[in-house]
Amino acid sequence: MNAELLRVEDLVVDYPARGGAVRAVAGVSFTVAPGETLGLVGESGCGKSTIARAVLQLVRPTAGRVLLSVNTGSAGSAGSAGSADTGSGVDLCTLSGSRLRACWRQVQMVFQDPSASLDPRWTAWRLVAEPLTGFGLAHGAAARTRAAELMDLVGLGADALDRYPHEFSGGQRQRLGLARALAVQPRLLICDEPVSALDVSIQAQVLNLLADLRRRLGLALLFISHDLAVVRHLADRVAVMQAGRIVECADAETLYAQPQHPYTRALLAAVPVMPLSAGSGAPL
Amino acid sequence: MTDQPLLAVHDLVAGFRTDAGFVAAVDGVSFDLAAGAALGVVGESGCGKSALAYSIARLLPAAGRIQSGAVRFAGVDLATADERVLGTVRGRRLAMVFQDPMSSLNPYRRVGGLIAEPLRRHLGLGRTAAWRRAVELLTQVGIPDPEQRARRHPHELSGGQRQRVLIALALSCDPHLLIADEPTTALDVTVQRQVLDLIAAERGRRGLALILISHNLGVVAGMCDRVAVMYAGRMVESAPTAALFRDPRHPYTRALFAAVPRLGGARGQALAAIPGQPPTLTADRRGCAFAPRCPHAIDRCRTEAPAERVVADGHRLRCHVDLPTGTPP
Numbered sequence: 001m002n003a004e005l006l007r008v009e010d011l012v013v014d015y016p017a018r019g020g021a022v023r024a025v026a027g028v029s030f031t032v033a034p035g036e037t038l039g040l041v042g043e044s045g046c047g048k049s050t051i052a053r054a055v056l057q058l059v060r061p062t063a064g065r066v067l068l069s070v071n072t073g074s075a076g077s078a079g080s081a082g083s084a085d086t087g088s089g090v091d092l093c094t095l096s097g098s099r100l101r102a103c104w105r106q107v108q109m110v111f112q113d114p115s116a117s118l119d120p121r122w123t124a125w126r127l128v129a130e131p132l133t134g135f136g137l138a139h140g141a142a143a144r145t146r147a148a149e150l151m152d153l154v155g156l157g158a159d160a161l162d163r164y165p166h167e168f169s170g171g172q173r174q175r176l177g178l179a180r181a182l183a184v185q186p187r188l189l190i191c192d193e194p195v196s197a198l199d200v201s202i203q204a205q206v207l208n209l210l211a212d213l214r215r216r217l218g219l220a221l222l223f224i225s226h227d228l229a230v231v232r233h234l235a236d237r238v239a240v241m242q243a244g245r246i247v248e249c250a251d252a253e254t255l256y257a258q259p260q261h262p263y264t265r266a267l268l269a270a271v272p273v274m275p276l277s278a279g280s281g282a283p284l
Numbered sequence: 285m286t287d288q289p290l291l292a293v294h295d296l297v298a299g300f301r302t303d304a305g306f307v308a309a310v311d312g313v314s315f316d317l318a319a320g321a322a323l324g325v326v327g328e329s330g331c332g333k334s335a336l337a338y339s340i341a342r343l344l345p346a347a348g349r350i351q352s353g354a355v356r357f358a359g360v361d362l363a364t365a366d367e368r369v370l371g372t373v374r375g376r377r378l379a380m381v382f383q384d385p386m387s388s389l390n391p392y393r394r395v396g397g398l399i400a401e402p403l404r405r406h407l408g409l410g411r412t413a414a415w416r417r418a419v420e421l422l423t424q425v426g427i428p429d430p431e432q433r434a435r436r437h438p439h440e441l442s443g444g445q446r447q448r449v450l451i452a453l454a455l456s457c458d459p460h461l462l463i464a465d466e467p468t469t470a471l472d473v474t475v476q477r478q479v480l481d482l483i484a485a486e487r488g489r490r491g492l493a494l495i496l497i498s499h500n501l502g503v504v505a506g507m508c509d510r511v512a513v514m515y516a517g518r519m520v521e522s523a524p525t526a527a528l529f530r531d532p533r534h535p536y537t538r539a540l541f542a543a544v545p546r547l548g549g550a551r552g553q554a555l556a557a558i559p560g561q562p563p564t565l566t567a568d569r570r571g572c573a574f575a576p577r578c579p580h581a582i583d584r585c586r587t588e589a590p591a592e593r594v595v596a597d598g599h600r601l602r603c604h605v606d607l608p609t610g611t612p613p
Contacts, residue, residue, distance in 0.1 A: 043472035169561055199328035199499065201558035204543040208554045226472065233545035233555070252551065270477035271547060272502030275529040 004069055005188055005220050006032040006055070006107070007088065011064035013047070013054050024050040026244035027064070032188060037214065037221040039235030039252065041228055041267070046241040048224045052192045055222070056109060057092050057100055066092040068103055068188075105135055108181035112193035114173035117180075118165040124151065124176055125161040131183040150179040155209060171202035175209065182213070190222045195230060207234060228271055232256050240264045289316035290460055290493050291340070296353035296363070298339035299517075299565070306351065307565040309335035311517035313353075314592070319460065322487065322494040324504025324525070326540075327514035328562055333497045336514070337465045339363075340495070341380055342370050358460065376406045379454035381483075383466040385446035389438040389453075395422070396434030399453050406457045421452040425482055444475035448482065455486055462487070465497045480507060501544060505529060510598070513537045516563050516573030519592075523599035531609050533601045535581075536574045572603070580605045 011028045014021035025047040032038045040048045053059045055066050067089035092103055111117050118127055128150050129143040138146050148161060154175040165173060174194060181189055191210070195203040211234060214221060225231050231238055232252055239249040240263065248261040259265045293315050299308040309332045317323055325333045338344045340355050342362055355362040358377050360369060374380075382388050389398060399421055400414035409417060415434070422430035425448040438446055447467060454462055464483065468476035484507060487494055498504050504511050505525055512522035513534065521534040532538045542556035560577040572578070575585040582605060590602045 043474065171561075199562075200540060200543045201328060202561075204545075204555035204557035205559075207545065208557050211552075211554065227545075228473070229545040229547050229549075232547060233549070233551060256547065266474060268547065270474045272476070272480070272500060272506050273547065274501045274505050274541065274544065275526065 003033055004031045004067075004089075005034045005036075006069070006222070007065075007067040008051075008055065009065040009067065011051065011054060011066065012062045013050050013059060014062040015050075015059075023244055025054065025061075028241075028244070028246050029064075030239055030246065030249065032220050032222055034187065035214070035218045035220055036237070037223055037235045039231035039238040040222065040224045040241060041226065041231045041238060042241030043226060043267075047244040048241050049192050051241075052109065052190045052222065052224055055092070055190060056104065056107060057095070061093055064093070068092055068106060070106075101135075105184045106186055107188045107190065108184065108186040109190040109192065110174070110177050110181050110194045112196050114170070114177040114197075115165060117177055118173060120165050123162050123164060124156070124168070127165070127176060128179045128183055131180055135184050137184065146183070147179075150183055151176075153182065153213070154179045155205075169202070171198055171205055174198065174206050178206075178209070178213070182217070185217075186219070188220045188222065190224070192224045193226065194223075196225065196227070203230070210234065228256075228267060240267065290319040290321075290357065291317040291495075292354070292356040293340065294354045294356070296336070296339060296355060297351040298335060298344065298353075299348065299351060300344075301347045301349070302566075304566050308351065308517055308569075309348075309565060310339055311569070313514075313517075313519050315512065315519065315522065317461070317493055317495065320487075320491045320493055321510065322496065322508040324508035324511040325495065325497045325514060326499065326501055326504050326511060328499060328540075330562060330565070331514040332517040333514050334465050335517075337380070337463050337495065337497050341374060341378060341463060343374075343380070372406075375402045375459075376457045377459050378461045378463070379457070379459040381447070381450050381454050381462065381464040381467045383469050385443070385450040386438060388450060389446060391438055394435055394437060395441070395449050398438075399434075399449070399456055402453070402456050417456070418452075421456055422449070424486075425449070425452045425455075426478070427452075444471055444479060447471060447475075447479050451479070451482060451486070455490070455492075458490065459492065461493045461495070463495045463497070466499070467496070468503065469499070476503075483507070501541065513540065516567075517565070518573065518589075518602060519600075520574065520602045521600065523596070527596065527599055531596075531599075533595055533599070533607060534574075534603050535578045535605070535607065538607075539577075580607060 009029050011025055013025040014023050028051060042048050054061045069089040125144055125147040128147040132138040132143045132146055148158060151160060156175050195206050198206060213219060223234055235252045238252050238255045239246045242263045248264045259268055293313060296310055296313045297308050298310040299306055313336060327333045339350055350363045353363060360373060396415055396418045399418035403409045403414040403417050419430045419434050422434055427433050427445060427448055468479050471479060496504055496507050508525055511525050511528045512519045515536050521537050532541055539558045543558055545555060558577055563573050571586040571588060572590055575581040584604050590604045592600050592602050595601045
């Protein structure tokens with residue numbers, strides 16, 4: 001079994017700016033194994049969201065490769081990405097049109113603000129069924145049935161099928177965004193600050209759901225957040241970004257217990273901590 | 285206590301006109317704040333913590349009003365005071381810092397001019413003296429190169445610097461009370477740390493009283509002597525900070541603490557999510573608002589709102605149930 005689902009090599013992303021370019025991502029490399037969760041943390045403007053978009057080619061990288069393995073065993077129906085497999089995978093940077101779209105079946109994304117990705121005039125089931133019809137996976141009644149299954153998967157009841165986005169709470173809208181992303185059975189889910197807009201009690205619900213889905217579906221996650229505690233909770237490995245570069249990458253336990261890079265240490269030291277509470281039973 | 289508190293909020297009910305009639309965002313809140321003391325107010329979106337801050341300063345938007353109750357501050361009841369009196373209190377003895385500094389700083393004005401304005405208005409300083417004092421204040425809040433920065437416009441500063449400017453503006457007339465509504469929520473964690481340190485230092489130096497509104501339990505724990513937890517417009521529990529975190533009594537407080545992922549918590553375990561949703565403001569208000577989500581609720585919780593009772597020294601609770609110390613949420 002191939003040990004890598006995604007391999008990003010020397011990724012560089014420049015944004016055009018007055019009098020030149022701004023380098024948002026300055027040579028970043030990492031891998032994500034099947035079923036693994038890689039956390040990406042850093043402060044605003046460090047380039048973490050740009051990486052998410054560059055992996056999917058929503059912004060085109062200036063340089064580097066984004067290799068997606070096509071034949072890794074997984075719960076999702078992998079299928080052929082319809083491109084020449086170089087052995088280490090297809091380089092998404094070289095694809096466009098239908099061949100790139102085919103790869104989007106393998107890699108899906110969940111955004112911070114679910115409302116912005118949900119058409120307010122569409123009912124919930126149509127929103128969830130859209131990727132199914134778009135990729136030709138199901139149509140008509142079958143799509144509605146599958147949408148109902150997906151909504152059940154993310155904890156939305158059957159009564160939610162015919163409701164509109166504004167009738168859902170923030171946490172429920174994020175569940176809807178998850179159901180949409182999971183509709184095509186991706187192997188990798190990129191989550192860009194998926195719980196940052198949610199209150200802690202709802203945030204805990206969505207984090208638990210993500211952990212549960214990951215286990216049940218064998219999903220790999222690229223989990224992006226500014227919140228070190230949230231990333232620690234979910235990630236197997238963590239990469240710390242500063243000014244467009246990964247300054248430290250280690251397994252979660254090690255990174256939080258023995259941060260090596262001064263920036264990682266500064267970040268961890270700056271987090272305001274709650275004193276011990278008897279009620280939670282959790283040590284500080 | 286014979287000392288008159290600096291601020292005494294009594295049974296405050298404030299809210300908004302809506303199509304469905306008046307809804308109370310703040311529903312019977314009472315507390316005292318001594319001079320120089322710091323109270324943290326925590327809770328989730330819509331719990332009324334910002335509405336409480338805005339009602340105390342009488343800055344509710346046009347659709348909002350104070351329905352009943354009193355806000356005694358420095359000998360004046362702000363709840364009923366007229367605009368002329370409010371104008372002499374706000375910005376002078378009572379100052380506020382908001383989440384988004386960009387929306388509270390006039391983008392057309394230079395930073396120095398913005399800070400000089402209350403100095404001229406409240407303290408009667410002349411143009412040159414006010415400008416000089418503004419530069420001093422910018423120095424105090426740690427703005428590098430303050431002479432130059434005073435001539436800049438707000439958009440030319442970073443988010444952290446804008447929040448420092450807002451703090452300089454709030455402190456300009458030496459207030460007795462600073463109300464800070466999510467002052468660091470829009471900031472990165474390292475900048476947040478700097479701004480919190482600044483507020484703490486200024487508080488210590490000036491003997492300023494502080495009401496710090498935040499959704500972040502860690503932020504209030506490090507900054508305040510006392511913490512109050514709000515849920516659906518009510519203060520459900522308040523206690524000295526150490527006591528609240530050591531021995532939370534309200535089921536909601538416990539659930540809230542347990543739902544937060546922590547840097548030192550167990551990895552990989554499910555978080556203790558609170559089932560359901562917070563109630564809407566228009567929901568049935570007869571019982572305890574947390575009862576539908578509460579694992580310890582009894583019949584009485586659904587019919588009768590719990591009155592506030594004192595369960596330990598300075599530890600106030602609105603709950604019918606007595607949970608033994610250390611019970612899981």
